[in-house]
Amino acid sequence: MTKLWGGRFTKSAEEWVDAFGASIPFDQKLVEEDIQGSLAHVKMLTKCEILSEEEGEKIQQGLHTLLKKAKNNELEYSVQNEDIHLNLEKLLIDEIGSVGGKLHTGRSRNDQVATDIHLYLRNHTKEIMELIKQFQKAILGQAEEHVETLIPGYTHLQRAQPVSFAHHLMAYFWMLERDYSRLEDGLKRINVSPLGAGALAGTTFPIDREFSAEILEFDGIYENSLDAVSDRDFIIEFLGTGSTIMMHLSRLAEEFILWSTQEFQFIELDDTFATGSSIMPQKKNPDMAELIRGKTGRVYGSLFSLLTTLKGLPLAYNKDMQEDKEGVFDAVTTLTGSLKIFTGMVETMTVNKEKMINATHSDFSNATELADYLAEKGMPFREAHEVVGKLVLQCIQQNKYLLDLSFDEYKDASTLFEEDIYNVLQPKTVVERRNSAGGTGFEQVKKAIESGKEKVNQKEQ
Numbered sequence: 001m002t003k004l005w006g007g008r009f010t011k012s013a014e015e016w017v018d019a020f021g022a023s024i025p026f027d028q029k030l031v032e033e034d035i036q037g038s039l040a041h042v043k044m045l046t047k048c049e050i051l052s053e054e055e056g057e058k059i060q061q062g063l064h065t066l067l068k069k070a071k072n073n074e075l076e077y078s079v080q081n082e083d084i085h086l087n088l089e090k091l092l093i094d095e096i097g098s099v100g101g102k103l104h105t106g107r108s109r110n111d112q113v114a115t116d117i118h119l120y121l122r123n124h125t126k127e128i129m130e131l132i133k134q135f136q137k138a139i140l141g142q143a144e145e146h147v148e149t150l151i152p153g154y155t156h157l158q159r160a161q162p163v164s165f166a167h168h169l170m171a172y173f174w175m176l177e178r179d180y181s182r183l184e185d186g187l188k189r190i191n192v193s194p195l196g197a198g199a200l201a202g203t204t205f206p207i208d209r210e211f212s213a214e215i216l217e218f219d220g221i222y223e224n225s226l227d228a229v230s231d232r233d234f235i236i237e238f239l240g241t242g243s244t245i246m247m248h249l250s251r252l253a254e255e256f257i258l259w260s261t262q263e264f265q266f267i268e269l270d271d272t273f274a275t276g277s278s279i280m281p282q283k284k285n286p287d288m289a290e291l292i293r294g295k296t297g298r299v300y301g302s303l304f305s306l307l308t309t310l311k312g313l314p315l316a317y318n319k320d321m322q323e324d325k326e327g328v329f330d331a332v333t334t335l336t337g338s339l340k341i342f343t344g345m346v347e348t349m350t351v352n353k354e355k356m357i358n359a360t361h362s363d364f365s366n367a368t369e370l371a372d373y374l375a376e377k378g379m380p381f382r383e384a385h386e387v388v389g390k391l392v393l394q395c396i397q398q399n400k401y402l403l404d405l406s407f408d409e410y411k412d413a414s415t416l417f418e419e420d421i422y423n424v425l426q427p428k429t430v431v432e433r434r435n436s437a438g439g440t441g442f443e444q445v446k447k448a449i450e451s452g453k454e455k456v457n458q459k460e461q
Helices: 015-021 024-047 053-071 084-096 098-104 109-145 165-190 209-215 225-230 233-259 287-310 319-348 353-361 367-376 381-398 407-413 427-432 442-459
Strands: 150-155 158-164
Touching: 024 053, 024 084, 024 098, 024 109, 024 209, 024 319, 053 084, 053 098, 084 098, 084 109, 109 165, 109 225, 109 233, 109 319, 109 442, 150 165, 150 353, 150 427, 158 165, 158 427, 165 233, 165 442, 233 287, 233 319, 287 319, 353 427, 367 381, 381 407
Parallel strands: none
Antiparallel strands: 150 158
């Protein structure tokens, strides 16, 4: 088969070499974006009288036919035609004749592929933003139900202080809010048109790049043709944000995995998001959470891979840049799937309130409250810290907790203690009193939930 670019070549590559160099096995995913870009390009060529009205209309009709076939999975691609661009050009020529070859006037595959990726990431960034919003709604739903549900808070995976379960969940809401903001900001760099930049130097044809950018609903054009075809910063930025999103999901996945163990029993995941064992009948494994934790590495890998690919490339386009696609396709698939799964897990999980609350009564997570109590009475906090530390040691030695100590034992530790100490040490009181801005106090948590609702409502306007 003669290549569309093969005029100056006297030899053809062997099939296995063609297969190694071809991107059509994966970049066919860009078929609709490629046709969308071509439709804008041919409209621009017609407006600028580079093509006649008749030629432009015939090419547009051919592209619409290909688009319809693409949506019905009726197009057949060839490795010999290397990529989605040459495959579609060949299919267009087969469909409408040699006039189809005029579509490539004033552009190169270099600006064509860059346009495709910009369109692809614009669409999928918006999709991921919508999925984040839906996940945030799921978190808000559970948070509203569990403002006064107590759970041990941890540092170093050691019991630290009791918190509202809603407060814990809302921490992830705000992580996702930052993720949403990063994606939104990244759209500024994604929504720029490289179309018409040519191979690297522009074109001699009197094209109107702003017109084609307007048709494709880009905010503007690249100001430098070399930069337009070689820039992949916007993909790196997307993969960086995607990696951060997956890191956040992985942290929550780890907590869900721990919380659903026999040792914790804080939550139970819906059967839809768990699996069993082929040998142990009693097992209910949190496989979806584990998979999300594991798939995080795939998105990290895509980011590191592209950074490594680009780090030594001179301007402008190089074949190495073909390696930008599979990673971003995989990252999009991973992100969308993970967000959908997690939304379902959060919406359907069973929260074992009694297990959580009981856990806050069988630890020393109220010790800080005891130190704060003494500090409020005038004792320097460092001294109060030491007094409480000794009381905790005394409890450990006697196999009891702070609420189990007698009032005489408290008085022996400090004359500042009064009878109200037992109410102060109740886990619910401990949580309720922490009403500093952003704290776990119930009123603060309610404010945070209302603020979260406002954020979600703003996204829907």
